[in-house]
Amino acid sequence: MTGAGRSGFVAKAFGMRLMHLGFESYVVGETITPALSGGDTLVAFSGSGETNSVVDICETAKDLSARICLVTASRNSRLSRIADCVVNLGDTTAPYEKTPVGYEVRQITGQYRSVTSSFAPLGTLFETAALIFSDAVISALMEARHSDIDEMKKRLSNVQ
Secondary structure (H helix, E strand, C coil), rough: CEEHHHHHHHHHHHHHHHHHEEEECCCCCCCCCCCCCCCCEEEEEECCCHHHHHHHHHHHHHHCCCCCEEEEEECCCCCHHHHHHECCCCCCCCCHHCCCCCCCHHHHHCCCCCCCCCCCCCCCHHHHHHHHHHHHHHHHHHHHCCCHHHHHHHCCCCCC
16 A cells, blocks of 8 residues: 555555455555565555655556556546556546635525535545545455454454
């Protein structure tokens, strides 16, 4: 798993849940992360798909013949072009300014304002969508593997 900033936190949360399911998963940059090998899969979270540190990591992984799976909000980015699998969560960066400001005007014209950049600054919408998406993947994997909660609980940290 890799990502920068808050997207990196989502990557770590996803990696943790994969471990709870019994998968071998690691986060780039952690001291116990082993070497990446050909055939491994690196899951990258990047809303812009342009974060230099994440691009560098993915380019290195590609040079090592690893597969890249990208979760992003940008279908035309450097990372989108090198990834083997792209999950585009949609344009979560749509400009707020295109929506009329006055409540009455929005109601009359049908241009409802949803949670956008003014209410959820920076990458909040992408990060939230990425967390929900990754939890949905975990739920689907639980069902496919016939995993039960009690088995997952055995993998929770017990030395806190």
